[in-house]
Amino acid sequence: MTKDNKKVIVVGGGPGGLFAAFCLLEKGLSVELYDQMPAVGKKFLVAGHGGLNLTHSENLSEFSKRYGIHEKRFNELLQLFSPKDLRKWCEGLGVETFIGSTGRVFSHKVQGR
Ligand SMILES: Cc1cc2nc3c(=O)[nH]c(=O)nc-3n(C[C@H](O)[C@H](O)[C@H](O)COP(=O)(O)OP(=O)(O)OC[C@H]3O[C@@H](n4cnc5c(N)ncnc54)[C@H](O)[C@@H]3O)c2cc1C
Structure with missing residues (x-):
């Protein structure tokens, strides 16, 4: 928890969720990111392949x-x-x-x- 006691939960670890989490962390907020898959950014990695x-x-x-x-x-x-x-x-x-x-x-x- 931060000094403001704020925690944000981000659901979805694709580029949208990862970027949101990154921006929130930069603002000093505490972030938990959840994804239904065991690893995040899978589609993004496939997209980046070619x-x-x-x-x-x-x-x-x-x-x-x-x-x-x-x-x-x-x-x-x-x-x-x-x-x-x-x-x-x-x-x-x-x-x-x-x-x-x-x-x-x-x-x-x-x-x-
Ligand atoms: C072959 C391929 C090539 C591509 N090439 C490009 C490219 O060159 N440039 C480009 O900009 N885009 C490209 N894209 C598109 C790009 O991958 C998507 O636009 C991007 O992944 C969308 O990001 P997102 O975070 O919105 O969603 P997603 O990447 O779909 O992420 C959503 C995440 O949320 C999770 N999720 C969904 N529902 C739940 C739930 N109920 N609970 C928990 N977790 C959940 C999913 O598991 C997933 O990890 C390509 C896509 C493919 C398939």
């Missing part, structure tokens, strides 16, 4: 259009955590990224996986 497409390098206004009728909302959200922020976050974890020929952003393979 080269993980993390995001796209196009500018935010173009990128937001990908969300169709939710464009405006996602444009607001992406101002808070943009594709560039995602790349910076990955690099902070020691995972280098690169822009492919189509503008999509991939991670370099993590050694030893």
Whole structure:
């Protein structure tokens, strides 16, 4: 427990749950993460097998259009955590990224996986 006595339970250890847990821990909260499977991030690991497409390098206004009728909302959200922020976050974890020929952003393979 933290000094505020707050504990957050995250259900699901896919990228969504893992990232939520990471952000909560960074805020100093105590986190418990549960998954129905014995190991977390399984689908993510399968997804990363052939080269993980993390995001796209196009500018935010173009990128937001990908969300169709939710464009405006996602444009607001992406101002808070943009594709560039995602790349910076990955690099902070020691995972280098690169822009492919189509503008999509991939991670370099993590050694030893
Ligand atoms: C072959 C393949 C290639 C892909 N390539 C890419 C790619 O290049 N780029 C990309 O961005 N995405 C890719 N994806 C998609 C990506 O894997 C998913 O978008 C991502 O995993 C979704 O994350 P999530 O956390 O929302 O859900 P999930 O990864 O599905 O995680 C949900 C977790 O919750 C758990 N869970 C569910 N219900 C319960 C419950 N009731 N109690 C406890 N635990 C529960 C599940 O076991 C699971 O671990 C690919 C997917 C596949 C299959």
